[in-house]
Amino acid sequence: MILMTKQPIQAAATNREKGKMADDLTCAVCSEAYAAGNREPVMLPVCGHTFCRLCLFHVEGSSSFNCPTCRAAHAGPSVVRLPTVYALLNLAESYRKSNRSKCSEHGSTLEFWCRECREPLCGHCLLGSHVREGHQVVKAKTFVDEKSKEISTRGAQLEKSIKDKKVTLVNNIKNLITRITICAEESELLNTSVEKAYGILKDNVKASSIESVLVSSSMMDSVVMELHKLSLISSFREENGGRTRCKSRTETEVIQGLDRQESISEVEWQVLPVEETEQTAPPKEQEQEAAAARGISRVASLENSREANLPEEHAPAGQASNRNENPSNSSIGAVGGDQHDTPKRNETPWPLKCCVITSEGRNGRLKWENNSIHMYALAELTDAHLMFHMSLLQSLIPSDKPEVFMDLRVDGRILGRIYIRLQGHLRRAQHFLALCLGTLGPSYRGSKFHGVAKRGAPGETLAGGRYVTPEGTSGKGLMKDLEWGGKCMQEKAVGRVVGASGGKSELDAFFHICTRDHEGNKFACSFGQVVSGMEVVHSAVRQMNCAKSVIIADTGVTIPSLLRQQ
Known part of the structure; x- marks a missing residue:
């Protein structure tokens, strides 16, 4: 008890x-x-x-x-x-x-x-x-x-779910940016086509010979072909399938591609009402001008045709277009008008232009080319209508294998474009990417290739890297502790993009592109590979053999599209 x-x-x-x-x-x-x-x-x-x-x-x-x-x-x-x-x-x-x-x-x-x-x-x-x-x-x-094990399991599932939703959200953002960029490209192409068609129809009113009529007909076929491109760009957003890389072409091949024509009979026409505009010409010419405007409305309202084949790629950036001079002050109906006119209240600016912008106010063009967004090196542009912050677009660039592009020019004409895939884990590759984009200040835009090493021999390379600054040119590195030697050494093979600084920081911006294999020999630091456009590199070597200057007309980075992967 x-x-x-x-x-x-x-x-x-x-x-x-x-x-x-x-x-x-x-x-x-x-x-x-x-x-x-x-x-x-x-x-x-x-x-x-x-x-x-x-x-x-x-x-x-x-x-x-x-x-x-x-x-x-x-x-x-x-x-x-x-x-x-x-x-x-x-x-x-x-x-x-x-x-x-x-x-x-x-x-x-x-x-x-x-x-x-x-x-x-x-x-x-x-x-x-x-x-x-x-x-x-x-x-x-x-x-x-x-309970602890259950919580850990549920936590891991929750973490995976959050990551998956984040990936989906980022992909949606990437697709949104892609679609907006494509729309801007379409507006530019449409605006150019309307200007050309206006000029053709205006000249056709005064045509009096067989030769002049045939010329006008040929030029009109060219405009129709450009509108076919517009239709195919639009259909690209809707179709499924794998993304294809279009090979870079020389200037001659590009011109041949642009000269391809389609028969107008293969296209269905749709007549749209044309907005009445003030006329200053004599009565007879007014009637002729009205007829021309009606013809333009028909050209601009072509229905999308998916049966035509899109040329392998657009002309390289920087190539001059074949635009006619801007039309007179008369409006070109509801389709467009003089692109330099001040937009009226509640009127959409035309054509639309996209750009990337940094916190410091520097910006670069965004273009839809080769089935992906191309972000060009930063500059001081001011005429863009749609802007995306650099931090957002940089997050969409593949970190492991970023891809940059360079447009090469000789004596004012474009040789073509090269694409280089970088080894993103290397600091030297990140340094090269920064110089292609200009995110650290200067960029390779406007710089010259300064020589051909081991000309005609195994291990031949095209040498470049003197970027342009306000004070002149420089090859000094913009980042510290760039790799050299060791695990970065790779065999000399065609297309390798390698460092050419000899391990010296004052030359860290220098790079070489290998144009001839040299079996058994290695580069001290390989950080990239040309994946498209080696024929352009070989052409540049030939031009430099003729004592001509090869310039990087433009450069930037690509952002792959997911539109065809869903």
Whole structure:
């Protein structure tokens, strides 16, 4: 009997001690336990009584107040300036933690978990009812381990779900930027076609010979072909299939591609109403001009044709277009007009132009070429209508294998474009990418290739890298600790893009493009590979053999499209 009565007596004593401690750790005004924040304990310096800060805020007057317990006057610092009693605060936190692991009825440690009642148990609770009633009880540690493993599994699933949703969101953003860039490209092509058609129809009114009529017909076929391109660009956004790389071509091949013509009979025509415009010509010429305008509306309203084949690629960037001079001040109906006219209120600017912009205000063109977005080196453009921040577009560039492009020019004519895939994990590749984009200031745009190393021999290379600065040219590196030698050494093979600094930081911007294999020999630091346009590189070597200057007319980076991968 003594053993049976001793336990309840001890439990009662423990409960009384716990009750007294709980009273000491609660505010006498609100009876809430002290806690960090508004409920932190503060002491009145005159009487030494402690309350939570929030309750003292409520009793604080304009200058003084009385202690809620002993009514002693307090005229010291304001409540907000009274120091926190951290010893009492820490004790309250420790008490809460210990109380959570003790049985509120028996004061014993909670060592078990009842799966049916879904509550923690001490030994007395276990023997009292749960075992007799056949409940499934496990040790607290078993339950904690099971729950911890479950939480870890669910956390991993949640993390994967969040990552997947993030990838989807980023892809949606990339597709949105792609579609906007394509729309801008379409507006430029449409604007050019309308200007050309206007000029053709205007000349056709005055045509009086077979030769002039045939010339006009041939030029009109060319405009129709350009509108076929517009239709195919539009259909590209809707079709599924794999992304294809269009090979870079020489200037002659590009011209041959642009000269391809389609029969007008293969295209369906749709007549649209033409907006009336003010006429300044004589009556007879007014009728002729109106007929020309109606013809233009028919050209501009061609329905999309998906049966034609898109030429392998657009003319290289920088190549002069065959535009006619801008038309007169007369409007060209609802399709377009003089691109230099000031847009009217609520009128869309035309043609649309996209660019990337940095926090410093520098920007670069965005173009849709070769089935991907091309982001050109930064400059000081001001006429773009749609702008995307550089940080956003940089996040869409593949970090492991970024791809840059360079347009090469000789004596004012474009040789073609080369694409270089970089080894993104190398700092030297990131340095090269920065010089192609101009993100660190200067860029390779406008720089010259300065020589051909080992001309005609194995291991021949085209040498470049003197970027342009306001003070002249420089080959100094813009980043530190660029790789040289070691694991970066690779065999001399055609298309390799390699460092040419000799390990010297003042020449870190120099690079070579290998044009002849040299088996058994290695470059000290290879960081990229030409994936398209090696014929352009070979052409550049031939031009330099003739003592001609080869210039990087433009450069930038590509952002792959996902439109055809979904």
